[in-house]
Amino acid sequence: xxxxxxxxPHAPAFDGRIRARTRSIVxxxxxxxxxxxxxxxxxxxxxxxxxxxxxxxITPYDPIANHFNAAGQLKRLEPPSxxxxxxxxxxxxxxxSQLIDGSRIVLIVGITCASFIAIIxxxxxxxxxxxxxxxxxxxxxxxxxxxxxxxIPFAVVLVALLGPSLWNMILxxxxxxxxxxxxxxxxxxxxxxxxxxxxxxxxxGASDVRIIYVHIFPNVLPMTLLYVAFDIAWAVLAEAxxxxxxxxxxxxxxxxxxxxxxYVSGSIRQAWWWTIxxxxxxxxxxxxxxxxxxQYEKLASPRLR
Amino acid sequence: MPLFELDDVSIAYHTRDSAVFAVNRVSLGLEAGTALxxxxxxxxxxxxxxxxxxxxxxxxxxxxxxxxxxxxxxxSQMADADLMTLRWRRMAYVPQSALASLVPVHSIRRQFRDxxxxxxxxxxxxxxxxxxxxxxxxxxxxxxxxxxxxxxxGMRQRAIIALALLFKPPLLVADEPTTGLDVIVQRxxxxxxxxxxxxxxxxxxxxxxxxxxxxxxxxxxxxxYAGEVMEEGxxxxxxxxxxxxxxxxxxxSFPDVRAPDRPLVSIPGHPPRLSEVSQGCPFATRCPFVxxxxxxDKPRKSGVGRDRSVACHFADEAPRMxxxxxxPGIWEEGGAAA
Amino acid sequence: xxxQPSIVSFRDVRKHFVPRGSMFGKAPRVRAVDGVTFSIAxxxxxxxxxxxxxxxxxxxxxxxxxxxxxxxxxxVDGQVMTATPDRGLRRAVQMVFQDPFASLxxxxxxxxSVEEPLLIHGLGTTVERxxxxxxxxxxxxxxxxxxxxxxxxxxxxxGQRQRVAIARAVILNPKLLVADEPVSMLDVxxxxxxxxxxxxxxxxxxxxxxxxxxDLSIVAHICDELAVMYRGRIVEKGPVRDVLRTPAHPYTQAxxxxxxxxxxxxxxxxxxxxxxxxxxxxxxxxxCPFAPRCIHAVPQCEASDxxxxxxxxxxxxxxxxxxxxRRAAQ
Numbered sequence: 010x011x012x013x014x015x016x017x018p019h020a021p022a023f024d025g026r027i028r029a030r031t032r033s034i035v036x037x038x039x040x041x042x043x044x045x046x047x048x049x050x051x052x053x054x055x056x057x058x059x060x061x062x063x064x065x066x067i068t069p070y071d072p073i074a075n076h077f078n079a080a081g082q083l084k085r086l087e088p089p090s091x092x093x094x095x096x097x098x099x100x101x102x103x104x105x106s107q108l109i110d111g112s113r114i115v116l117i118v119g120i121t122c123a124s125f126i127a128i129i130x131x132x133x134x135x136x137x138x139x140x141x142x143x144x145x146x147x148x149x150x151x152x153x154x155x156x157x158x159x160x161i162p163f164a165v166v167l168v169a170l171l172g173p174s175l176w177n178m179i180l181x182x183x184x185x186x187x188x189x190x191x192x193x194x195x196x197x198x199x200x201x202x203x204x205x206x207x208x209x210x211x212x213x214g215a216s217d218v219r220i221i222y223v224h225i226f227p228n229v230l231p232m233t234l235l236y237v238a239f240d241i242a243w244a245v246l247a248e249a250x251x252x253x254x255x256x257x258x259x260x261x262x263x264x265x266x267x268x269x270x271x272y273v274s275g276s277i278r279q280a281w282w283w284t285i286x287x288x289x290x291x292x293x294x295x296x297x298x299x300x301x302x303x304q305y306e307k308l309a310s311p312r313l314r
Numbered sequence: 315m316p317l318f319e320l321d322d323v324s325i326a327y328h329t330r331d332s333a334v335f336a337v338n339r340v341s342l343g344l345e346a347g348t349a350l351x352x353x354x355x356x357x358x359x360x361x362x363x364x365x366x367x368x369x370x371x372x373x374x375x376x377x378x379x380x381x382x383x384x385x386x387x388x389x390s391q392m393a394d395a396d397l398m399t400l401r402w403r404r405m406a407y408v409p410q411s412a413l414a415s416l417v418p419v420h421s422i423r424r425q426f427r428d429x430x431x432x433x434x435x436x437x438x439x440x441x442x443x444x445x446x447x448x449x450x451x452x453x454x455x456x457x458x459x460x461x462x463x464x465x466x467x468g469m470r471q472r473a474i475i476a477l478a479l480l481f482k483p484p485l486l487v488a489d490e491p492t493t494g495l496d497v498i499v500q501r502x503x504x505x506x507x508x509x510x511x512x513x514x515x516x517x518x519x520x521x522x523x524x525x526x527x528x529x530x531x532x533x534x535x536x537x538x539y540a541g542e543v544m545e546e547g548x549x550x551x552x553x554x555x556x557x558x559x560x561x562x563x564x565x566x567s568f569p570d571v572r573a574p575d576r577p578l579v580s581i582p583g584h585p586p587r588l589s590e591v592s593q594g595c596p597f598a599t600r601c602p603f604v605x606x607x608x609x610x611d612k613p614r615k616s617g618v619g620r621d622r623s624v625a626c627h628f629a630d631e632a633p634r635m636x637x638x639x640x641x642p643g644i645w646e647e648g649g650a651a652a
Numbered sequence: 653x654x655x656q657p658s659i660v661s662f663r664d665v666r667k668h669f670v671p672r673g674s675m676f677g678k679a680p681r682v683r684a685v686d687g688v689t690f691s692i693a694x695x696x697x698x699x700x701x702x703x704x705x706x707x708x709x710x711x712x713x714x715x716x717x718x719x720x721x722x723x724x725x726x727x728v729d730g731q732v733m734t735a736t737p738d739r740g741l742r743r744a745v746q747m748v749f750q751d752p753f754a755s756l757x758x759x760x761x762x763x764x765s766v767e768e769p770l771l772i773h774g775l776g777t778t779v780e781r782x783x784x785x786x787x788x789x790x791x792x793x794x795x796x797x798x799x800x801x802x803x804x805x806x807x808x809x810x811g812q813r814q815r816v817a818i819a820r821a822v823i824l825n826p827k828l829l830v831a832d833e834p835v836s837m838l839d840v841x842x843x844x845x846x847x848x849x850x851x852x853x854x855x856x857x858x859x860x861x862x863x864x865x866x867d868l869s870i871v872a873h874i875c876d877e878l879a880v881m882y883r884g885r886i887v888e889k890g891p892v893r894d895v896l897r898t899p900a901h902p903y904t905q906a907x908x909x910x911x912x913x914x915x916x917x918x919x920x921x922x923x924x925x926x927x928x929x930x931x932x933x934x935x936x937x938x939x940c941p942f943a944p945r946c947i948h949a950v951p952q953c954e955a956s957d958x959x960x961x962x963x964x965x966x967x968x969x970x971x972x973x974x975x976x977x978r979r980a981a982q
Contacts (some may be wrong), residue, residue, distance in 0.1 A: 205755035206765075209820070212716045214742030214771040225761040355839040356810070452928075467704075496703035496866065501923055523840060526912030567840045571911045574872030574896055580844030584809035649803035 048298030134194025351532030467500030547622030686884035699875030866869030890967030
């Protein structure tokens with residue numbers, strides 16, 4: 010008969026899943042909250058998204074309206090006050106309204122560019138990695154070219170040729186920044202295509218196109234999405250850089266443009282209320298994207314050995 | 315006093331919210347000059363035990379309960395610095411994949427020297443020992459200056475064995491050293507280990523899923539299932555007259571090339587996952603002789619004859635069960651779940 | 653040998669690889685498959701046994717049309733296998749792989765994986781495909797099939813994954829199934845079940861099977877005929893029990909002697925030193941590839957390629973001394 014003392018110290022139940030499977034949005038978000046950095050990151054991102062979505066309704070003033078004081082003079086470079094929480098710019102515009110309005114660009118540029126980059130980069134990576142041979146060589150040459158071209162001079166030239174508009178900026182950013190995604194996806198595909206399930210699909214009669222998009226693509230999708238996250242941050246920084254150099258869209262309020270105007274008007278040293286908010290905004294955005302991205306990156310490696 | 319001993323050892327892997335037991339209250343002893351074979355399938359805990367003997371468990375695992383003793387000393391709670399004096403000098407490890415444990419960018423000679431230096435041997439002495447050991451494992455000393463990828467699987471494995479014997483340790487822990495090798499190369503390694511046991515007075519803890527290899531090499535065998543010892547004793551006796559239903563089934567799952575007409579058995583179901591904790595005997599779900607008691611109570615270890623033990627509620631009915639177990643029909647199940 | 657027409661036939665098939673990046677001078681071609689001839693009828697299982705470097709993997713690739721033969725003829729189901737097999741051939745030949753986990757797409761459910769061949773060939777409606785998939789799973793002894801449909805590979809055990817792979821392979825009713833070491837990565841206690849399943853399917857589906865393995869001990873439990881390969885050539889071929897009990901080729905004998913015996917009381921024969929040395933050397937262009945390691949080799953062995961000779965009905969071997977050694981042993 011069995012001995013009661015041979016019973017084990019009670020091991021708590023283990024749910025048996027080594028890798029968290031994200032089947033629902035809730036699970037997806039829960040992962041971000043697993044660490045302080047992730048929670049911080051996603052909170053900031055959520056804040057920016059909400060602000061950008063509701064910006065037309067929450068700006069205290071029209072972002073491009075000039076403000077005059079009682080004497081009829083332009084309220085230039087006023088420090089923060091009750092009427093203007095973040096003060097005014099050199100041109101008498103309310104900084105807070107500009108800040109809120111500028112968040113829209115962050116999202117628009119970020120998401121649009123990241124989507125284009127994902128589409129171009131993933132497809133290049135898939136096709137180059139799977140086909141190999143000459144196709145691979147040609148595509149990698151093009152990718153190498155994209156790596157070789159320096160971003161700012163290229164952007165400057167393109168904007169000078171096509172004119173400074175939001176779409177031209179998105180185009181410029183997307184035309185170059187797919188290169189990293191392409192390389193990363195390609196190396197994943199190189200190892201995936203040797204796996205037995207790809208062989209099995211081939212033997213069953215699947216065409217190459219089917220194998221690439223139906224069999225291999227779902228397996229590189231997590232990596233694509235991860236890079237999409239980082240690309241959002243890079244795209245936003247790229248836009249800010251172009252705008253800061255004065256090549257941005259003059260009709261759009263953006264954080265980079267705010268910094269540009271502060272610089273150009275000579276007030277960059279004194280008007281801290283004008284420069285710190287957009288600068289901080291950009292920094293926080295990029296940091297948050299990286300923090301959240303890092304949390305999801307941990308998904309790629311198994312937790313238990 | 316046994317050279318090496320596992321005394322009621324349980325090893326746990328810790329995840330964020332819980333712990334999983336890979337090894338559950340295992341007690342085994344290895345006398346000096348003998349070879350003990352640990353046999354089992356996936357999830358039985360044999361590799362975990364191998365790592366634990368040398369203190370190589372990963373950070374998130376530990377010996378939760380019980381003690382591992384070597385030459386009388388408790389090593390399971392020893393600090394790493396103290397363990398270093400024992401590793402390689404007194405206990406050596408031969409892993410499954412030689413390619414994974416050799417540094418790919420260093421020559422074999424360099425690895426001998428590095429290992430030697432880490433444990434206090436000078437380079438000149440290391441070179442001398444290396445040449446001597448290579449002769450012992452039937453490798454041309456010229457191979458010392460080659461790189462791991464230039465060697466075949468069998469040669470790498472022999473090089474690793476030579477490296478393990480650098481300090482003439484009394485105990486060698488070998489974790490599936492022949493798995494994945496061609497059959498002729500495997501035969502070479504098995505013969506080599508048999509010879510080394512004789513000439514170097516080596517004790518061997520040999521871990522494998524292959525009963526055939528264990529049968530040739532080891533004096534004693536311990537059959538593990540789901541982290542627990544099902545049966546243990548002299549190899550000859552345990553395989554000829556198994557006392558545990560799992561051993562009965564497992565032994566009949568191994569085909570014998572010399573007896574091709576002997577029917578092969580397949581135990582329905584599959585070895586449990588680490589996360590599946592059972593109240594009673596872990597083999598209850600697959601045992602053809604299972605009764606209600608098996609599912610609720612864990613069987614206690616009981617002795618069989620002089621130096622054997624088995625963990626089964628109905629061990630005294632073993633001869634009858636063994637006879638029934640020879641009929642292949644008893645192991646079948648309509649609609650296998652495995 | 654058999655009066656049934658063969659569904660697969662290989663005639664003097666060779667596959668040579670030229671190593672890439674060979675600079676000046678001629679790099680020796682790797683003769684992965686070097687003159688292989690055999691045929692299989694429906695309902696029969698041919699075992700191909702060999703170690704690493706024997707060419708069995710290349711042979712598998714040739715059988716399923718993933719590689720093109722350098723020379724020789726491959727015929728499956730009456731059609732010649734070309735570099736780009738057409739749809740018909742793709743349906744006729746299927747494969748089961750060694751690693752059950754790697755052979756299933758980790759992002760596909762079991763249902764999706766098993767239905768994929770039907771989708772590729774545009775067969776059946778959504779409902780019909782689902783029904784056929786469930787039927788295939790149950791044929792592979794995964795019951796109830798419905799319960800497995802929505803599972804993912806990582807939720808299944810090794811044996812279950814292999815059964816899913818088998819269900820996928822037979823859903824198109826292939827005429828030839830190539831099984832490449834299908835049980836070597838499975839726990840021993842589940843191997844026999846898979847072997848029995850494969851054997852049963854061969855009979856029920858009336859298909860031929862090529863069973864590739866390095867483990868001689870399981871061949872008797874599933875194969876009718878056994879061919880032993882060494883360095884790209886078939887050195888012995890015959891009914892499985894004949895080959896195992898009375899091997900005619902010295903290499904086959906060495907393989908059998910090398911297998912560990914699960915009986916501790918048995919006496920182990922030592923392997924000759926000549927066999928163990930000389931491993932890994934590139935084979936000579938002419939002569940028996942095994943000669944450098946063979947204890948029975950004579951100068952004639954290295955002078956010319958040994959022809960296939962018969963030592964018993966249907967039992968062939970490529971060894972010029974086979975009959976002589978057999979008589980001497982009796």
